[in-house]
Amino acid sequence: MIKKVLIANRGEIAARVIRTCEKMGITSVAVYSEADEHAPFVSLADESYLLGPAHVNESYMNTDKIFEIAKLANVDAIHPGYGFLSENARFADRCKQEGFLFIGPEAEVIKQMGDKIAARKAMQRAGVPVVPGNDQAIEDVDEAVKLAKSIGYPVMLKASAGGGGIGMQVVHNEEELRKSFANNSERALNFFGNGSMFLEKKIDHAHHIEIQILADELGNIVHLFDRECSIQRRNQKVIEEAPSPFISENTRIKMGEAAILAAKSIDYSNAGTIEFLVDSEENYYFLEMNTRIQVEHPVTEEITGIDIVEMQFLIADNKPLPFKQEEVRRTGHAIEARIYAEDPIRFFPSPGTITSITLPKGENIRNDITFTENYKVTPFYDPMIGKLIVRGKTRDEAVQNLQTALNDYRIEGIKTNIPMLQKTAEIEAFKQGITTTAFVEEYYLPLIQINEGGN
Known part of the structure; x- marks a missing residue:
């Protein structure tokens, strides 16, 4: 039975999870960065612990520190909220390894659905309609141009590992595609550690x-x-x-x-x-x-x-x-x-x-x-x-x-x-x-x- 949970997030969603913890009689543990020291969610929780400096890599994405606090606070589970580590399969898997319940699906499912190409293939196998597009990672712009011609412009250029609109762009012709491919691939690599791209048909007025x-x-x-x-x-x-x-x-x-x-x-x-x-x-x-x-x-x-x-x-x-x-x-x-x-x-x-x-x-x-x-x-x-x-x-x-x-x-x-x-x-x-x-x-x-x- 879950009696104590660490909320590996901040702001509005941390406060939201804390409210349900109060309703269910679960002890809530907040973690916060130096920039969030005086944020309301910190005082709303039953306990709160400093993660580190403001930068996300030193605080809300610092998994070593999060698990250190989880052990110190003796929690049963970790709720990731949305954003940050919520769809990080390695984090979910480590929760299991460290003996904490991860409030979410299994790591393998997160990994599969986090890869947009793998997700498309899984849905096709299940008989769920998918947006017309390609089902393989595109490594270079010439390949993208060839595929775009077969799909028909306009197309959506997307990062395979993307989310939140990052690495995504509407492309209307070959010139735009050639100009945008490298930038979006590089941006995806920086944000997600994976610069693979794919194309989908742009559905107008969707x-x-x-x-x-x-x-x-x-x-x-x-x-x-x-x-x-x-x-x-x-x-x-x-x-x-x-x-x-x-x-x-x-x-x-x-x-x-x-x-x-x-x-x-x-x-x-x-x-x-x-x-x-x-x-x-x-x-x-x-x-x-x-x-x-x-x-x-x-x-x-x-x-x-x-x-x-x-x-x-x-x-x-x-x-x-x-x-x-x-x-x-x-x-x-x-x-x-x-x-x-x-x-x-x-x-x-x-x-x-x-x-x-x-x-x-x-x-x-x-x-x-x-x-x-x-x-x-x-x-x-x-x-x-x-x-x-x-x-x-x-x-x-x-x-x-x-x-x-x-x-x-x-x-x-x-x-x-x-x-x-x-x-x-x-x-x-x-x-x-x-x-x-x-x-x-x-x-x-x-x-x-x-x-x-x-x-």
Whole structure:
């Protein structure tokens, strides 16, 4: 039985895991860098330990120090959150070797799904549709040019070991491909230790829709319906909602079945997400699998009433899922807006000290944050500082609640993307649920260019 857990992460997700630990009577152990010494998540935990300097390689990616603290604190398990070490197969394997439960799937599954080419092949074997593309690592640009011609432009150039939009670029012709191949390969090598690339057909006006799954160690698998995650900037999500306003109930059922099939085919356990691209005709294609909890998991929790972090702990503790698929109910609509410390026009990070905060309040509003007044946002980590989640009986009601909440949201001292979120929530296409992956380029950027030109 898990009695004490170390959270190998920081910020909002660390605070989120700590809340569930409190609910379940699990002692929480936080680890932090020198830059995060005064961050709220540090004091929220039952115990906290300094990892090292601000740089991630000396703190949140310093596995030797993490295991040293885990042994010192005498924990039973390690929760990796998202990002950092959450999809690091070697870390998961070492947890097992060191005698700690890893709150996530087996290392081999993480490794397989972390390699985008291996994941494509696994899904093809399972009979899950994949985006048209190549299934071998591309080592040089001439090979890439040849493959791109056979697939047909535009194509997506992607890092095999990539994630978070790193090493990814839309390419429209041979000239662009030749210019971008080396840079993206080098960037992937620097971030992931693997510079291998591959190509997929670019699906225009696609919807990025994912299915949340839970799988226990006894072979029981359920899905918790879908999330629409199409509003993105720099290939990173900004607004997510559940359920998707685009797909039909028939497609929703089929995608849920496909996600369960995908998880079964690789003997998956714990929480995970199957991500799909869906075209204008509602044809869906496997994109990737995230073998961890997602940033956007709260919208699923809001429409199902299921605490996904709690399920992660129960599964890791070898407990069966406490419900069957037919017992999972969907009620209402939820929308999440990511709060970034960044310039809302140029999307550049905006570190600094938060001097004043006013958070929106109400029974249909959830704030997943880990900042306070006088909190210093540093340049060392991802600029996301929190999430605003709203719900409603219908999507229209949820959109209205989002608009009201964003108008009540105030952060002073730094630039944030709140103005971008406010504008997005007022765009007619958003209110109508027309939210493809081209939304920011088609609706938001032209809007701010007009406004800038008018000034």
